[in-house]
Amino acid sequence: MTPTLQLWLAFVGIGLTAVVTRCSFMVLGERLRLPLAAEHALKHAPAAALAAILAPALLLHDGRLALAPGNFRLLAAVVAAIVMWKSRSMLWTMAAGLAAFTLLRLYA
Amino acid sequence: MAVNTPARAGGARAAFHDGLADMLPLSAAVAAWAVVTGVAMAQSGLALSESVGLSLLAYAGSAQLATLPLLAAGAPLAVTVLTALMVNLRFVIYSAAVAPGFRSLPLRQRLGIGYLIGDISFVVYMRHEARWHDASTRAWYFVGVGLAMFAVWHVGSLVGLFAAAAIPREWGLDFAGLLALLALWVPSLASRPTLAGSVVAAALSVALDPLPFRSGLVVAILAGIVVAVASDRRREAPR
Structure with a gap:
């Protein structure tokens, strides 16, 4: 399998997950209702997935734990997280995070 | 609303x-x-x-x-x-x-x-x-x-x-993508079970990162869900 073919297969697969999840209950209608416990469990899936994706990207540098002040991305992410927590604004969060990262990169 | x-x-x-x-x-x-x-x-x-x-x-x-x-x-x-x-x-x-x-x-x-x-x-x-x-x-x-x-x-x-x-x-604008994910994630931290699940998912994901192709990611996500559910149960259980 060539890398290009694998890439497009992945796109189709990603697209299928979107269609299947969105249409799941629209197809089933009355025929299936999730138990409450399952619904509660699923509620946690996005946060767990996001945490699992974000953590290595922010905490690791070349495969090593990088917690020192030298990790500009981590510092900027902390700034962005605080702004998001306070403002709940995607726009301000992006602006703050990118500004912090740029300032650190240029002047730190 | x-x-x-x-x-x-x-x-x-x-x-x-x-x-x-x-x-x-x-x-x-x-x-x-x-x-x-x-x-x-x-x-x-x-x-x-x-x-x-x-x-x-x-x-x-x-x-x-x-x-x-x-x-x-x-x-x-x-x-x-x-x-x-x-x-x-x-x-x-x-x-x-x-x-x-x-x-x-x-x-x-x-x-x-x-x-x-x-x-x-x-x-x-x-x-x-x-x-x-x-x-x-x-x-x-x-x-x-x-x-x-x-x-x-x-x-x-x-x-x-x-x-x-x-x-x-x-x-380093790829960082913008991470920030967007971060912004999506932050509001969920107000819930203690979700926070617990996130911490476990994050820690496991970092720990399992050396595995090839980030294959530890799925394990980390599943573990995070399990911990979040367990934390939910513990909170809801009568004392």
Whole structure:
């Protein structure tokens, strides 16, 4: 399998997950209702997935734990997280995070 | 959140226009999020045609951002698709919440509505659902909301793709993608079980990172869910 073919297969697969999840209950209608416990469990899936994706990207540098002040991305992410927590604004969060990262990169 | 929006007279066209109008104030946020995703796709090393293909096939910003690093690294197909599935799982819940209002419609129409489900269209629709008394008018409203979001999203994505090409690499704009994910994640930390699940998922993901192609990711996500559920149970159990 060539890398290009694998890439497009992945796109189709990603697209299928979107269609299947969105249409799941629209197809089933009355025929299936999730138990409450399952619904509660699923509620946690996005946060767990996001945490699992974000953590290595922010905490690791070349495969090593990088917690020192030298990790500009981590510092900027902390700034962005605080702004998001306070403002709940995607726009301000992006602006703050990118500004912090740029300032650190240029002047730190 | 308006609970008792007055019932509206008027047919399909009025409902559709209401949908567009309700989406308007949110367009900037959707556009910004789309531009960021477009920029992230451009910065990920995907070719322009590949980015457009991914964008059109997936129409799922979070899943696109989540899988970009995996696509760039040539991760196994199953890991990439399962990651997309995990990020998209919330759509199942949205689908379950929206479905009762459209039960009487033909399957094809229900699927069309399902395709337009997204975080923002879902929230807007649920807020105004009570305004419409029959499934068909309700459907036109949802389609108004959903199509507005769809259009803004894809235009924003393209703008991001092309603007990113004019931006020097050392700006590290791929970081913008991470920030967007971070912004999506932060509000969930108000819930203690979700916080516990996130900490475990994050820690495991870092610990298992040396495994090839980030294959520890799926394990980390599943463990995070289990811990969050356990923490939920503990909180709800009588003392």
